[in-house]
Amino acid sequence: MQQTFRLVIDCPDQIGLVAAVSQFLAEHNATIVEASHHTDQQTGRFFMRHEIRADSVSLSLESFKLAFRPIAERYAMRWKISDSHQKQKVALLASRESHCLIDILHRWHSGELHCDIPCIIANHASMQEYADWYNVPFHWVDFQNQDKATAFEHVRQLLNEYEADLTVLARFMQILPNSLCEELAGRAINIHHSFLPSFAGAKPYQQAYDRGVKLIGATCHYVTKDLDEGPIIEQSVLRISHGDTAADMVRKGKNCEKMALANGVRYHLEDRVIIHGNKTVVFA
Amino acid sequence: MQQTFRLVIDCPDQIGLVAAVSQFLAEHNATIVEASHHTDQQTGRFFMRHEIRADSVSLSLESFKLAFRPIAERYAMRWKISDSHQKQKVALLASRESHCLIDILHRWHSGELHCDIPCIIANHASMQEYADWYNVPFHWVDFQNQDKATAFEHVRQLLNEYEADLTVLARFMQILPNSLCEELAGRAINIHHSFLPSFAGAKPYQQAYDRGVKLIGATCHYVTKDLDEGPIIEQSVLRISHGDTAADMVRKGKNCEKMALANGVRYHLEDRVIIHGNKTVVFA
Amino acid sequence: MQQTFRLVIDCPDQIGLVAAVSQFLAEHNATIVEASHHTDQQTGRFFMRHEIRADSVSLSLESFKLAFRPIAERYAMRWKISDSHQKQKVALLASRESHCLIDILHRWHSGELHCDIPCIIANHASMQEYADWYNVPFHWVDFQNQDKATAFEHVRQLLNEYEADLTVLARFMQILPNSLCEELAGRAINIHHSFLPSFAGAKPYQQAYDRGVKLIGATCHYVTKDLDEGPIIEQSVLRISHGDTAADMVRKGKNCEKMALANGVRYHLEDRVIIHGNKTVVFA
């Protein structure tokens, strides 16, 4: 994979902004592989992502940061630049359902998802077999015989020990405490098995069955303390009919869940997602 | 169009039921064009629709009804048989938005929707031009200078005068009173501009914009007194992005609305929909 | 609708290019509403579209063109700038099927498609009623009692008289002669009723039926002298089953055709499409 730097910026929209950034890139000889812009007309906020060939730039990543800082300050930017060859560490949380877990693992193992997976943490021991297959350290955390606060403190410690950059809740069925949501803000992704805001909460397929909808879906979103209400990254749907039982929906919906989660995680890892209030800009 | 009879049945599931119906059809020499069955495993209710060539049957529709009655009674059926050449009368209600109205009108005019359209009733006079083009009687009902009860009484009278079999709310933005919902139960179809149950109520595209969803949609459902909660016939969605304003969603969503409404109305007119509690069986 | 200028550029990719353009825009105080970039990695060609608020720029459109010319020359750009308030003239060609014609007409009439429609030209007189409804001049061209060359010469003259900027073949079933294809290069859009390259040529739905595919579709593309092989702008598909006859496919497929054509025409009118060899860049 070609090495690139990804410069991701958001700031108040101002005239001269794009000129300043592209002038800077040109001065340092950057070959732009991909460039995306968005202005939120309602809030006047500007979003920009550049992907540039690392070997085209006359600067190291560190020197680039130093050199860019004055521009960033002038325009009051929130910004970061990342190196595509520097893999993020993605910790996986799971419960009993394995389909999202194994989907992420196989995409990682086959080189499609460019990251490291330092650990799998689950409240069901049965996930261990998958961890072993993929040679990923596995930690079972007991959520039944100890109180949840203690269990989550254990999870928190593990995430810290493994220095997780991103935590993916691959159908992890425990509700994170507020403190952990805050600690992981913008760095924890969940997959909910409905097209939110429909059917938030428990048993969404049963809710969908009871309501008699003709479409089911899945939603990949950032975790926040407001359950199932975090910024949405990606959604996916498929058609069902009166012939589908709740169990059929569970089976079919797994395909939506896998797709929405895999896309969401990929966008995040490639620095394509910028959180803006309770929404996202996704330069897919 | 080939003339067919449509025999639509629902009743408690029982052994021998299908045999009895198909034995009856065979005895009267019926050539079956299409047959659909469904058993709701949860409620034990059985649903069946047969479409048979009218010219294959040795009976008139009336004689068929008489002859079939004993079977229907034996199995406690709710049932009906209809003649595809007997057009239903479809009254259209509209407000200011013309896209659904004109879509239904063109599908009717070009022979795709097999029905009569006896009248268009609207609370905006601007719909008259479309009615005139299509040579359909138009009635403007004033919802501003008289109270709603009076206005709806006028609507109700018009529907009765024109003997509407089906009332289609083609983006009609007034909420029907309970009494009219009850009078039209199972005979009034609405299009809501969101994938329900998400974004029920007013301004669903603005709600969708504010929530930051990545899909928008439309829902075609029977009108009940619980607003936006009637049995769903059809839903349709499409993908949007952070680049879409609420106005873009309004524009794009119209395509979903037209599709979901046109399909829903077609299914109803072809006797493909059976209401079952707050859900539908749709033999599409 | 907010007035915007659309600056559309393609040229060999070079460092400094984006900087030069954005520097120019900043100097003239342009507020950028939308910016899109693409580099074709295979050919090294660069594509850019800016949509800027007309009232933010200190220049008239003509002065803008003059001022921009040196940059355009330095970077060997193919480029244009257009004014969103200057409506393009879109001539419609039709045959017997009215669904695409009426769809475009209604989107235009309701203000969704921002253009003028100076004339409808058809080889079936039955299209006249739609033209009359929408108050658009109608010309029937006889393709049966005169040779095709003469008929097309008549079409060509009409397009010139009406100064058509864009010609839309709304299910026009005559094959344009090479000379006319060349004259209209990049300014004529066709809708083909299959997901090309599957089922090029005649009777695509019958071909689809015979092949037993599970999806049907439509393709909106620029007209070239190689029939059904021009640059694709937009495609649309939907699911079918063994239960669908070729006639059902014709009916259902119309929805795909309308969507793909309406999107394609819209993208073209908003200067979102750049032709690149036999492909398109679409900044949708």
Place this chain on the structure above:
Amino acid sequence: MQQTFRLVIDCPDQIGLVAAVSQFLAEHNATIVEASHHTDQQTGRFFMRHEIRADSVSLSLESFKLAFRPIAERYAMRWKISDSHQKQKVALLASRESHCLIDILHRWHSGELHCDIPCIIANHASMQEYADWYNVPFHWVDFQNQDKATAFEHVRQLLNEYEADLTVLARFMQILPNSLCEELAGRAINIHHSFLPSFAGAKPYQQAYDRGVKLIGATCHYVTKDLDEGPIIEQSVLRISHGDTAADMVRKGKNCEKMALANGVRYHLEDRVIIHGNKTVVFA
């Protein structure tokens, strides 16, 4: 999983046929879980599938077959009845790409696909790791250092030894010889990485890239000696843009391939597919 018998029939359409079958089922007290019918209006062929609760029937599967035979003969039926608890043996063929292989394996392992997987046969040794993980016997067949006829004779022997009921080509990139196609007729399923008939043959994603289509897809079909022209069971598509390279299409298309193959295999295993000439009836 509830045990069911699946009675699948196709024969010339005749009056009395459905009555005879349903009369038979009623006499033996069969509770029908699912019933599907289709008449091909063009060929006059009739297709029927019943799924009945095994515990409701007063007969063993063998006695059922004996008892049903006279009806089958009277109506010249091609028919079979299968027991949902009797698992089919599915042999997997693979090459270098693992995504379809692992997808099928995980669906099988997690109980979603109800079958046995007696062996994996591949012409790339790298597939062994997946076979080992899932504890499935693995056979590498050398297609480079021996002629293809010899290699395929080896494959054929393995399929016979393992008594494969179904052979799934999970992105197996070798073309089966005619003799093997014939031997496996109706019992071998392939996944092709395009929405056929577009882009048959080699490198479909590159073909799609070169043609500039806006949709890519995958096709699951029965293997016949006419390469990529067998009866289609299932197709799947997704939207791409000018921004996608051929490599992006390969990556994204994998999702289509997995879905179409998994659905196709499932339909086959549940006896939902009837081959009719070069097409299929799929009671999905």
